[in-house]
Amino acid sequence: MTGRNIIQCFSLRLAALVLVLLAGAASLAWLNKWQIDLTQGKLYTLSQGTRNIIAGIEQPITLQFYYSESQTRDIPMLRNYAGRVQDMLREYERKSQGKIQLKIVHPEPFSEAEDEAATAGLQAMPDGRGDKIYLGLVGSVGDRSENIAVFNPQKENLLEYQLSQLVYRLNKPKQITVGVIGDLPIFRGVDPKTNRVRPDWLIVNQLRQLFDLRRMIDPNVDKIDDDLSLLMVVHPHKFPEKTLFAIDQFVLRGGKLLVFVDPLAEADDSDTRLLATGFSDRSSDLEQLFAAWGVDYDAGQVVLDLGNAHRIPAQQAGQPVPHVGILSLEGDGINRTQNVIADLENINIASAGSLAQHPGSRMQFVPLLTSSLQTDRMETQTYSMIGNHAELLEKMQPSSHRYTFAAWVSGAVKTAFPEGKPATSQFSGEVLQESKEPIQAIVVADTDVLADRMWVDRQEYYGQTVATPFAANGDMVVNMLDALGGSVDLINLRSRGTYQRPFTRVDDLEKAASSRLREQQDALAKALSDTESKISQLNAAAANQETGEVQELTPAQKQAVEMFEQERLKIRKNLREVQHQLNSDVDKLGAILKIINIAAVPLLLIVLALLAAGLRRYRMRRIG
Incomplete structure (x- = not known):
């Protein structure tokens, strides 16, 4: 190959590389414009109700997101959630077509920004070192403002509802x-x-x-x-x-x-x-x-509920007895999929x-x-005539309704x-x-x-x-x-899913390995117990019946002890192999995920660039 050919080949490869980079940049710009949401539950896609609220904004709204970034470096859960909130806020800004302006503020300790956050009514969280962490939002239209004092990661499913509610209140100020x-x-x-x-x-x-x-x-x-x-x-x-x-x-x-x-x-x-x-x-x-x-x-029936009953003494200084007519609803008793009550801890009701x-x-x-699923219904008149709730409990006939x-x-x-x-x-x-x-x-x-x-x-x-x-x-x-x-x-807004997704495959691997480990541990414990019992029996048989002194172990006893030691070493070796296999499976899964995350997008861009180049060459040939 002549020098000229080498230069031409190098030039072609360099041009191809430039083409790939340009195609990659164009693809990234396209992806950023259109945004493909592949998350379960469409966590980054605003619901239709939210889009309608944003479309109805009449005056420009300013949202200031206060996030103490430097104070959360050692708190990955809070950092991840803050990133989730920020991504959601950017989506609101993008959908508003200029009606919402987002400002990110990182208040440092003893700074003016920290004072502004406190004055705006945001709630500070301690970081364990004497400083404060802010993770809240202040929205304003003119001289009116609304805030979300703190974003709670435990209430992540309410994030879109909270943001949309704040935007709605700013847009519709009438009480x-x-x-x-x-x-x-x-x-x-x-x-x-x-x-x-x-x-x-x-x-x-x-x-x-x-x-x-x-x-x-x-x-x-x-x-x-x-x-x-x-x-x-x-x-x-x-x-x-x-x-x-x-x-x-x-x-x-x-x-x-x-x-x-x-x-x-x-x-x-x-x-x-x-x-x-x-x-x-x-x-x-x-x-x-x-x-x-x-x-x-x-209106003639009162619900009795043993599963949610308050425990109240039936007599003065007596032991608490469930009052199946006075209930404390929490957990499954509150529909967490409905924003209107999703964040409530407990509700007390009586004779409902x-x-x-x-x-x-x-x-x-x-x-x-x-x-709950431990319930009964009683006629209102009968219920009102029972004075002692211990008697009420006795008359109850629970069902699973x-x-x-x-x-x-x-x-x-x-x-x-x-x-x-x-x-x-x-x-x-x-x-x-x-x-x-x-x-x-x-x-x-x-x-x-x-x-x-x-x-x-x-x-x-x-x-x-x-x-x-x-x-x-x-x-x-x-x-x-x-x-x-x-x-x-x-x-019509409903609770959304959570951003934090469990590593189900890793969890399955660990559960399977843990199950195998338990089986091996049980086998070891049983073998240990059986062998110690046999040794005790041998020692008892070898003891001098008159003096009670234990004589030297017989060859049979020594052989039994050696067999136990070998068995114990064998089982421990199996335990190590199971643990090693667990780590190996998790490491392989991690390697596969890294390859997908690192290589998948560049490979996709290369394929798109090659397809674009091929299509262009095909068109040029047809024209020629």
Whole structure:
């Protein structure tokens, strides 16, 4: 080969290399533009609801992500999660087409950025060395701001919901107005039995801080105000037909509803509930409306739940006994797939009823709170007449049925009054026969969940009321109103998967090896026990019966000991081989993953470049 040919060959190879690099750069730019999400659960793909919220942004939003990067160098879990949050925020920025501006701030100890984070209401985490770690977000539009005080890795499945909720609040700053109607004394008033002022329930104080509450003093209403979009119904004890019709029309025209019913409202102390039989009827129901919405509920049955029962002494200074009517729901009792309650720790309820989807109903019925699989139902009258919960436990006959205490109900419905408005109604607006859009309602089969005694310790301290929550009942009500009061896009957001994926193949290898190790260890332990037993027997046989002194081991005894030592060494060798095989399998799997991660993308780019070059050469030949 001449020098000229060598130069030409080198030039061609250099040109090919440049072509590959250019194709690789173009491919990376293309991939960055389009983004292919191959993760399980599409963790990097924003849901349609989030994209709708972003598209509806009216004013530019600034998001400042505070992340103490230098303080998390030795905390890989937190660093990984911070990267996940940052990637998600960049996706919001990219989808907004300039409506969202993202700023990344790394606050150092004793810096101005750290002071800004604290002033903005972000929550610092200790790093174990005396410094603070910030991992939070501040969003602002003009002079208004919202924040996420801290991103909790344990609540990673709520990440998209939290971010979308913050964007929605910044875009829709108007406070939600909530109408409240019902028959429980949750508002400040005079106790008719003592003639003393009865304060607001703490749930009312909490709601007033976040919503514009509008109390409807008289439940006998003909119409729900047109400017209300959210109604909270508490303990509708025998509401008149005209009120039921008003609620029916409110829901049909698009109003959102949160309703609390109960087979036995223990907080209902009205004397008017006493029946001729001596039984005080403290139940509530929306029977006619529930029937139209495909919801089954029996106001005459209380659910007993042994699996979630509070343990309370049945007698003074006695041993705690499960109270199967007073329940603490946690774990599987809270539907973690629903954002509205996914991050709640525990909910306390008492003498609750049950809900179910009516057979054949096409409504969407999503359980939010459920019982355990150790349950029973008892007639409300029988339940109320049992004074001792130890006796209640004795009368319970547990089954494996799981009951629903709270549910989200949605879908298209027809009016519960097909014959028209009741004769007593003064309703003057358009009478709707069906919903204009799918209704959104949350039904809770317990009203005691709102009572102070079920979720908070309330004490007076130097004239000030100090409340210390011990359950998340208040947060649950706030979340439910917040979710219903938001957009349909926000309502439809569901919990996402988690970014941290387990190495299932490695786990399987380790479990298999551990199983083999256990078998070998069991064999070793058994062999050791058997051999020591035999040696003990030989020593006993070799002992002098008169003096009790142990004589020198016989050749047979020595041979048995040597056999045991050899067997023990053999088993230990097998253990080492099993462990070595485990490490070898894991190392091979790691090597394969490294090859795929390192070589797969360059090989893909080379293939794309060669295909592009081949296609170009083919076109040139056809032209020539």
